[in-house]
Amino acid sequence: MKKIGRFGMLVLILLFIIVIAFLFAQIINFFGIGEQETIAIIPIQGMISLGGEGLLLQNQIVNSETIIEEIQKADSNKNVKGIVFDINSPGGTVVASKELADAIAKVNKPSVALIREVGASGAYWAAASTDKIVANKYSMTGSIGVLGSYLQFSGLMEKYGVTYEQIISGELKDIGNPYAELTDEERNILQRKINIIHQGFLEDIKEKRGLKSLEQIKSGEFYLGSEALELGLVDVLGGKEEAVALVKEMAGIEEEPQLVVYEERESLFDKLNRLSTLTGYSIGLGIGKKLDVEKNFNLVA
Amino acid sequence: MSKKEIKEAEKLIGLKEKRFIFLRRCGAFIIDYLIINIIISLAFKSVISNRADLEGLGFWAAYNSMIADPSFSSLLLAMSISSACLAILYFAIIEFKLKQTLGKIIFKINVKSDAKELSMKQSFLRNLPKALVFIDSGLVLLIDLIYMLFKKKRLFDFLARTDVE
Numbered sequence: 204m205k206k207i208g209r210f211g212m213l214v215l216i217l218l219f220i221i222v223i224a225f226l227f228a229q230i231i232n233f234f235g236i237g238e239q240e241t242i243a244i245i246p247i248q249g250m251i252s253l254g255g256e257g258l259l260l261q262n263q264i265v266n267s268e269t270i271i272e273e274i275q276k277a278d279s280n281k282n283v284k285g286i287v288f289d290i291n292s293p294g295g296t297v298v299a300s301k302e303l304a305d306a307i308a309k310v311n312k313p314s315v316a317l318i319r320e321v322g323a324s325g326a327y328w329a330a331a332s333t334d335k336i337v338a339n340k341y342s343m344t345g346s347i348g349v350l351g352s353y354l355q356f357s358g359l360m361e362k363y364g365v366t367y368e369q370i371i372s373g374e375l376k377d378i379g380n381p382y383a384e385l386t387d388e389e390r391n392i393l394q395r396k397i398n399i400i401h402q403g404f405l406e407d408i409k410e411k412r413g414l415k416s417l418e419q420i421k422s423g424e425f426y427l428g429s430e431a432l433e434l435g436l437v438d439v440l441g442g443k444e445e446a447v448a449l450v451k452e453m454a455g456i457e458e459e460p461q462l463v464v465y466e467e468r469e470s471l472f473d474k475l476n477r478l479s480t481l482t483g484y485s486i487g488l489g490i491g492k493k494l495d496v497e498k499n500f501n502l503v504a
Numbered sequence: 505m506s507k508k509e510i511k512e513a514e515k516l517i518g519l520k521e522k523r524f525i526f527l528r529r530c531g532a533f534i535i536d537y538l539i540i541n542i543i544i545s546l547a548f549k550s551v552i553s554n555r556a557d558l559e560g561l562g563f564w565a566a567y568n569s570m571i572a573d574p575s576f577s578s579l580l581l582a583m584s585i586s587s588a589c590l591a592i593l594y595f596a597i598i599e600f601k602l603k604q605t606l607g608k609i610i611f612k613i614n615v616k617s618d619a620k621e622l623s624m625k626q627s628f629l630r631n632l633p634k635a636l637v638f639i640d641s642g643l644v645l646l647i648d649l650i651y652m653l654f655k656k657k658r659l660f661d662f663l664a665r666t667d668v669e
Contacts, residue, residue, distance in 0.1 A: 209602055212601055212602060213602060213606065213609075215600065216594075216598050216601065217539075217543075217594075217606075218595075219597075220543060220590055220593050220594050220597075221543055221547070222585075223589075223590060223593060224543050224544065224546070224547035224590050225546075225547045226547075227547065227589070227590070228547045228548050228550060228551050228586075231548075231551050231582050231583070231586070232550065232551060232580070236577050236578055236579050236582045237551075237555050237575075237578055237579025237582070238554065238555060241575045243575070271548070274633040276569075276572060276573050277573075277575075279569075280555075280573055280575055280576075281554075281555060282555060282575055283575060326534075384617065417586070463574050463575040464574065465573075465574060465575075501580050
């Protein structure tokens, strides 16, 4: 075949393939594949922490940065018309909870928080940033307070004749160290910090929920769903169906939307890591129990 | 040189030639793959721009962000299947007509059939793994290439009774 003929044939075939490619694209557009109205479901399951993930003593820890990434993905997707935050969390660290709450407040679409078993403290802070909150009548929520605690070993050390040597510049440098009792001054300082955070938390909730007074909620008590409804901390008693229906109504979705869960996909390595963590924990638990039994027998003997 | 030394030298030259062809085949595939991706990015740009916030993002950056978004899984599947069809059309038709794709023309290699003439069926079969790259991320092609390490011929070249030289 002459070179020009071969070249001409090549160009013809390439043009044919380009036409077919555009035809495929038009078919996809015509059938509206990937254009279905969507409600994003974003799970917040476990203790909220900055950078933490996995299991801690069988309690699930969730990374607030990961959730924020999922929120941004859902918010930038033109097909996502609303978001349901599926919450089952006792709370978390202050900064992580606040960052999550701020990220939810910035969402440009209707959002509803669905509180399952627990949506308290930092998790409630995040929930309060949504447009509406749905909870089961027996869900645990509220707990609008701040907790800062640690084990203090000075008594145990004294029992065994262990002393703590303090070499510091600035007398408050090692405030809160677990090897010495808190002085009254140190205790007051820590309490002041806690109070500042608590006040900020309360003000934020008051503004977001439109509450008239903070008197009833400032104790840090947790409330059941039914109690929270009376206090104005939740809007509707119900479950997932009610939450989705609320989002549909707020977003003006008429047809049945697709529900898509936005969560970080676990890689094979992550799955194996989680399995080995669980296995190690179970082995340790078993050995610990066995040793307890041995110890008891020895005591009896 | 003794007969044994001559045979050793010929064997060594043969091996070097095979390695050289392997490198040329890789180069040709890279060029063909780039051409197909350019066609895909031109054709499917409208598909992506209708469905995602593309501001400031190129086609492939937007595509990668869609891969991370679970609501686009049906769209991505449709695009993957379309891309695989385009790839098989590109490789199969061009090799059937010209015995060479554009990449092979540049690297001066040809497809040869064990039979008299290369048929469309042979061309289709030998290029199937390259098309499946767009769906299975290259697993079948990898198996194909691992087979080549031991048998000095791609598995699908063996099945289609073709070779490249």
